[in-house]
Amino acid sequence: MGNIYWFDSREAGMDAALITVGEELLCGDIANTNATWLCGSLNERGVRVQRITTIPDEVAEIARVVNEYRAVYDAVVVTGGLGPTHDDVTMEGVAAAVGQDLTHNEAAASWLAEHRDYAAEDLDPGTTQIPAQARMLPNEVGVAPGAVVEGVYVFPGVPAEMEAMFNRVAEEFSGTQQHSAELDVDEPESQLLDRFADLRQQFDVTVGSYPGETLRVKITADKQDTADEAREWLRRRVETVHSWVIRVGSVSQWQRESSGRGARSGHSTEETAHDVGCRRTSQFLTDTGTSATRPWQQDSISTLLRRFRQREAVLDWRLQAGSYRFVSPGIV
Secondary structure, eight states: OEEEEEOOOOSOOOOEEEEEOOHHHTTSSOOOHHHHHHHHHHHHHHEHHHHHEEEEEHHHHHHHHHHHHTTSSSEEEESSSOSSSTTHHHHHHHHHHHHEEEEEEEEHHHHHHHHOOOOOGGSOOOGEEEEETTTEEOOOSSSOOOETTTOOOOOOOSHHHHHHHHHHHHGGGOOOOOOEEEEEESSSSGGGHHHHHHHHSSSSOEEEEESSSSSSEEEEEEHHHHHHHHHHHHHTSSSSSSOOOOOOOOOHHHHHHHHHHHHTTTSSSSSEEEEEHHHHHHHHHTTTOOOOOOOOGGGGHHHHHHHHHOOOOOOHHHHHHOOOOOOOSSSO
């Protein structure tokens, strides 16, 4: 089962594309952590990343992809391939894409002399070359400068250098801040399609589902209240992992805590739904010989849940006491 996404037409501010350059990425020698980091940083600023493309160190290919993306997206971020070596051709490709010459940048040379003690004669001529009309971005961690030209941001490939350079210009990336709420669901992804569609009819949100040991559902909206309300709406209509799994502690601790909590909340003579859930869960664990002295193994969860479901119809309790967690050393 693959991921399921619904995108709507809400205005999300700036759209961006990422281009990571380097043969080492394409052959799998290096993980593309720059793309992951940039996506997270841009998303935090309300920028929606629409493309991530990895290309080789080839001037023509860099120029082609940059030119294609800058015609479509508000910003294009390029990382990798900066410097004076034979395969550092990113600046040349970007210059070709915007129709400018690649020239020596005196501001870059001055910055390196002042902040890195590099005299002009110590630098390879290619180090300070950027597109003729570009704005130079100093490299506070390394040497090779970056540049901004016609909506194209060119950063180094070394992660620490890229991150520092991005942070210098982060304010230039903005959009509608997105907020999210998540829910772990204990149902097959394919069985939730109608409920996801109903959710989007009820709320102005986007939904993503991510299969794994459980199904993680991420609900995104322009306002946190909207995301939270949508999550609560969905929670009441699905089997949630956190509805069935209760926090670590012993059975006796749950019994003491449940009775004490009822008294503290003004229910000393009448059990709350919360207390009923604790009591019924404790009794179940006692009846099945489940010990709560150490955490269970992950492969025991499904077995415990099946046995609990077979024993009682707990829908009403589940909806009201959804924050608790079972613990088992491993029921097989």
